[in-house]
Amino acid sequence: MTDQRVLIIGGGIGGLTTALALARRRIQVDLVEQAAAVGGHAVRLSCKATGSCVKCGACLADQTVAAAAAHPGIRLFTACRAAEIRYASGRYHYLLAQAPQHDRPARTIPGEAGAVVLASGFQPFDPSGKPYGYGRYPDVVTNLDLEGMLREAGGVRRPSNGAAPERAAFIQCVGSRDASLGHLWCSGFCCAAALRAARLLKHRRPELAITLFYIDIQTFGRDFESVYAQARAEIRFVRAIPADAFQTEEGRLRLSWVETSAQGSVEEEFDLVVLSAGMTPRPEIAALAGSLGLSPPTAGFLTANRSPGEGAFVVGTARGPMGIADTIADARRTAWDIIRFFEGRG
Amino acid sequence: MTARACIFGDTDCGRQTARHLLDAGVDVLLVSRRNPAAAAQPAALPADRAGFELLPGGRLGACRGAAGAFTLSLESGGRTVIRTADAVVVAESEERLALHPAYGLHPSPRVVSLSAFSPAMLSPAAEPAEGPQVVFLNGLAGESHPCIAAETLHAALRLRNEHGIKAAILTGNLKVAADGLEALSREARAAGVLIFKFAAARPEIRTEADGKIGLNFIDEVTGDSCRMTPQWLVVDEQIVPSAAARDLARLLSIETDAGGFVQGDNVHRLPVATNRRGIVAAGASRSIGADPAAEAANAVLEVLSALDPAPGDRAAIDPGRCIRCLTCLRVCPHYAVVLETRPVVAPAACERCGICAAECPRGAIRIPGLAAEELPAERASAPASGKNGAPRLTAFCCSRSAGIAARAAGALDRAGLSIVEVPCAGSLSAEMLLAPFARGEEGVLVMTCHADNCHSREGRGFAARRTEQAAGFLRQCGAGAERVKLVALAANMGREFAESVAEFRRTLLTLRGT
Numbered sequence: 001m002t003d004q005r006v007l008i009i010g011g012g013i014g015g016l017t018t019a020l021a022l023a024r025r026r027i028q029v030d031l032v033e034q035a036a037a038v039g040g041h042a043v044r045l046s047c048k049a050t051g052s053c054v055k056c057g058a059c060l061a062d063q064t065v066a067a068a069a070a071h072p073g074i075r076l077f078t079a080c081r082a083a084e085i086r087y088a089s090g091r092y093h094y095l096l097a098q099a100p101q102h103d104r105p106a107r108t109i110p111g112e113a114g115a116v117v118l119a120s121g122f123q124p125f126d127p128s129g130k131p132y133g134y135g136r137y138p139d140v141v142t143n144l145d146l147e148g149m150l151r152e153a154g155g156v157r158r159p160s161n162g163a164a165p166e167r168a169a170f171i172q173c174v175g176s177r178d179a180s181l182g183h184l185w186c187s188g189f190c191c192a193a194a195l196r197a198a199r200l201l202k203h204r205r206p207e208l209a210i211t212l213f214y215i216d217i218q219t220f221g222r223d224f225e226s227v228y229a230q231a232r233a234e235i236r237f238v239r240a241i242p243a244d245a246f247q248t249e250e251g252r253l254r255l256s257w258v259e260t261s262a263q264g265s266v267e268e269e270f271d272l273v274v275l276s277a278g279m280t281p282r283p284e285i286a287a288l289a290g291s292l293g294l295s296p297p298t299a300g301f302l303t304a305n306r307s308p309g310e311g312a313f314v315v316g317t318a319r320g321p322m323g324i325a326d327t328i329a330d331a332r333r334t335a336w337d338i339i340r341f342f343e344g345r346g
Numbered sequence: 347m348t349a350r351a352c353i354f355g356d357t358d359c360g361r362q363t364a365r366h367l368l369d370a371g372v373d374v375l376l377v378s379r380r381n382p383a384a385a386a387q388p389a390a391l392p393a394d395r396a397g398f399e400l401l402p403g404g405r406l407g408a409c410r411g412a413a414g415a416f417t418l419s420l421e422s423g424g425r426t427v428i429r430t431a432d433a434v435v436v437a438e439s440e441e442r443l444a445l446h447p448a449y450g451l452h453p454s455p456r457v458v459s460l461s462a463f464s465p466a467m468l469s470p471a472a473e474p475a476e477g478p479q480v481v482f483l484n485g486l487a488g489e490s491h492p493c494i495a496a497e498t499l500h501a502a503l504r505l506r507n508e509h510g511i512k513a514a515i516l517t518g519n520l521k522v523a524a525d526g527l528e529a530l531s532r533e534a535r536a537a538g539v540l541i542f543k544f545a546a547a548r549p550e551i552r553t554e555a556d557g558k559i560g561l562n563f564i565d566e567v568t569g570d571s572c573r574m575t576p577q578w579l580v581v582d583e584q585i586v587p588s589a590a591a592r593d594l595a596r597l598l599s600i601e602t603d604a605g606g607f608v609q610g611d612n613v614h615r616l617p618v619a620t621n622r623r624g625i626v627a628a629g630a631s632r633s634i635g636a637d638p639a640a641e642a643a644n645a646v647l648e649v650l651s652a653l654d655p656a657p658g659d660r661a662a663i664d665p666g667r668c669i670r671c672l673t674c675l676r677v678c679p680h681y682a683v684v685l686e687t688r689p690v691v692a693p694a695a696c697e698r699c700g701i702c703a704a705e706c707p708r709g710a711i712r713i714p715g716l717a718a719e720e721l722p723a724e725r726a727s728a729p730a731s732g733k734n735g736a737p738r739l740t741a742f743c744c745s746r747s748a749g750i751a752a753r754a755a756g757a758l759d760r761a762g763l764s765i766v767e768v769p770c771a772g773s774l775s776a777e778m779l780l781a782p783f784a785r786g787e788e789g790v791l792v793m794t795c796h797a798d799n800c801h802s803r804e805g806r807g808f809a810a811r812r813t814e815q816a817a818g819f820l821r822q823c824g825a826g827a828e829r830v831k832l833v834a835l836a837a838n839m840g841r842e843f844a845e846s847v848a849e850f851r852r853t854l855l856t857l858r859g860t
């Protein structure tokens with residue numbers, strides 16, 4: 001089994017965890033990542049600890065990146081794509097095309113593997129098309145933008161003027177659970193992400209008033225009841241999704257929503273609006289699946305996790321929305337499936 | 347000799363784990379709580395396989411030893427059986443708790459719990475009721491779970507589509523965060539299942555004189571008041587770990603979470619590890635709704651890695667120095683110290699956290715590579731000089747958290763800074779924290795993970811105590827307790843790493859003036 005090799009497409013937490021699990025069982029791995037660095041979305045997330053760890057799992061991604069980079073059985077190719085993959089007599093023959101990097105010119109790397117893993121992840125929903133003024137009003141940001149502010153700048157400021165926000169709103173389910181878009185799925189991670197982020201902001205600046213607009217709050221973590229109870233004491237929860245956002249002359253954001261039809265529409269102003277943008281399938285997923293002999297996506301994601309009888313596997317959020325913990329479990333499961341496949345057991 | 351794994355739990359996950367381990371050449375002992383008569387269909391068990399042993403009607407009495415050499419005392423049919431195993435898998439089932447009491451209800455033929463309910467039990471309604479004939483309660487007495495939501499939606503939809511019976515679901519947060527559930531909830535609504543959601547208020551549920559159920563509530567969408575008198579009320583359930591899983595956790599000294607699920611609430615245990623190497627938690631004993639096949643695959647990988655030869659750099663006790671105070675046995679968070687005629691470290695179980703070595707009053711424990719002089723250090727290149735030169739300081743970093751953050755700290759000014767990585771900050775003794783001062787350095791940072799994020803549970807706590815000790819010592823000699831400082835950082839806090847160092851430098855510069 002020592003001469004076995006696996007090609008992994010995508011270096012997010014899913015691809016990296018698969019790579020490590022295989023390498024630790026002495027299977028060689030080539031991993032291609034199109035971006036300049038591995039880690040995917042999870043290494044753009046911030047730590048939400050408020051005095052103690054809140055179990056978001058984000059730091060596991062940074063740990064996994066460090067472990068994968070140090071493992072001699074894994075070759076990481078960043079700024080790289082699989083230019084060609086051919087399946088012939090039980091082997092995948094591939095050509096990787098790597099863009100020039102600071103220390104070396106562009107190059108192509110040929111290779112051969114007994115199995116291929118598609119771990120290309122998800123695409124965060126782009127809310128520009130929703131009537132919240134994302135892209136037009138500077139103080140309307142996405143959850144990923146917020147994570148970036150926390151991680152890179154250490155705190156949250158209104159992008160328009162650099163001031164600390166006084167009244168912030170979170171709008172849940174943006175781009176998820178949305179029949180008008182044909183997105184008939186819950187993205188699963190964004191209630192957890194919003195509650196943890198909101199509690200962190202509140203922990204840092206107790207005078208910040210936070211309103212969270214939601215449809216249903218999804219259970220997360222191992223201590224949900226108590227986390228949720230604490231969140232309800234700190235944050236105002238409104239079970240309604242605002243229809244739209246307008247920027248006032250003073251540069252504030254006016255949201256209007258309907259809680260009960262008896263009461264009619266309500267309006268309030270906020271100075272920062274965070275859109276909990278969900279997960280969508282990556283646009284090229286169907287083409288990638290086709291080239292690997294995987295069944296085409298249903299509802300956008302690749303629900304089947306492998307090609308019957310052949311060595312193509314799918315891992316992580318390419319299969320549908322999942323958080324970091326589930327992605328890790330999915331990755332290790334796939335590593336074991338591949339080991340069995342190599343042993344001729346399925 | 348062939349390695350052996352002992353699996354507790356005659357569950358789908360347990361049986362799949364057994365089969366895969368046998369395939370991988372590992373012997374398996376499956377301890378089933380079922381007695382032989384009620385045992386699963388033989389076909390479900392790999393009973394015909396060499397290396398497989400089934401212990402029916404069995405349960406764990408006691409466990410001694412550690413990874414690579416557990417001794418299990420098992421009780422089965424009134425006798426005690428002793429078996430050894432290299433690894434243990436906890437793959438017990440979950441249990442369901444009917445929530446009747448939480449709603450102030452009593453079980454009756456018309457007030458049934460979700461898993462007891464089946465459309466087949468409905469005799470056609472004697473008197474055609476107005477409104478829904480079956481009402482489901484979901485997540486109104488405690489937060490629900492996608493598993494429960496899925497069963498509720500499926501049952502209501504089946505009533506509607508296959509039996510033509512009107513059904514309503516009264517729900518708190520509808521938990522749709524699982525494959526296909528949002529689509530299913532829409533399908534149910536479209537088929538005519540009524541779904542009423544409650545944010546803060548709850549429906550008033552009354553058992554009336556004739557035994558019928560009356561529900562009164564305000565519809566939160568329209569603001570209208572509603573009344574329902576269904577023929578049947580279906581009460582949701584809470585999923586809890588089985589008593590067997592809880593017993594195992596206690597007997598095996600493994601962590602549990604707030605709800606009693608095995609594995610503990612620590613992200614380092616994901617996916618199926620526990621605080622003890624060689625003991626694996628899989629399936630329903632560790633989490634709700636996990637896919638048995640995926641859990642089994644994860645469990646097998648974890649067992650195989652525990653069976654790999656232990657690296658040579660684990661803790662070892664020098665019998666010549668040991669006074670058998672058993673401190674190491676008490677403090678080891680991974681239960682890797684076992685008591686034979688004297689305490690010894692089981693290498694396969696040791697995580698090399700160094701806590702025992704730092705706590706041993708006799709310095710009797712040696713961990714290769716972890717003595718002060720062997721630590722991998724990135725020493726300050728340019729010793730600072732002059733009155734305003736950058737202070738020389740050492741940052742001791744937990745390699746799982748701050749050590750990774752340090753490497754990603756882009757804006758870090760490294761002048762005068764030495765970075766020393768340790769596997770766990772719990773391995774730092776007060777002497778190690780004071781050593782840099784003896785070399786003329788001006789300050790020491792102790793950089794650990796956040797509370798509740800420590801791989802070795804208490805490593806951070808030990809580091810905090812030793813930082814206090816070192817600070818006390820510095821205070822006594824008039825050097826300033828502020829020269830040693832504890833900072834908590836996650837692996838993704840590179841920016842905060844640089845900021846902490848910069849801030850500490852400023853403190854040290856002010857101390858120069860005093």
Ligand SMILES: Cc1cc2nc3c(=O)[nH]c(=O)nc-3n(C[C@H](O)[C@H](O)[C@H](O)COP(=O)(O)OP(=O)(O)OC[C@H]3O[C@@H](n4cnc5c(N)ncnc54)[C@H](O)[C@@H]3O)c2cc1C
Nearest residue numbers: 010012013014034040041042120121122144316317323324
């Ligand atoms: C704002 C936000 C907050 C979140 N918070 C949490 C949280 O608190 N807890 C939690 O558990 N989860 C959270 N998540 C979810 C978490 O980010 C995902 O579960 C995780 O990133 C999924 O990992 P992945 O490897 O499947 O996908 P990705 O992270 O998307 O990684 C896929 C990788 O594949 C690469 N790739 C794609 N196509 C190709 C190709 N053709 N060739 C080469 N490379 C390719 C991509 O560049 C990327 O690096 C959050 C997500 C967001 C957006």
Ligand code: SF4
Nearest residue numbers: 047053054056057059
């Ligand atoms: S799990 Fe999340 S909250 Fe906990 S330390 Fe890691 S990044 Fe911080």
Ligand code: SF4
Nearest residue numbers: 173176186187190191
């Ligand atoms: S997790 Fe919450 S915010 Fe995200 S799609 Fe599901 S319900 Fe909406």
Ligand code: SF4
Nearest residue numbers: 668669671672674706
């Ligand atoms: S702590 Fe040290 S002296 Fe005490 S039993 Fe352990 S090795 Fe021996």
Ligand code: SF4
Nearest residue numbers: 678696697699700702
């Ligand atoms: S180094 Fe840690 S895991 Fe190993 S024996 Fe000592 S305390 Fe236990």
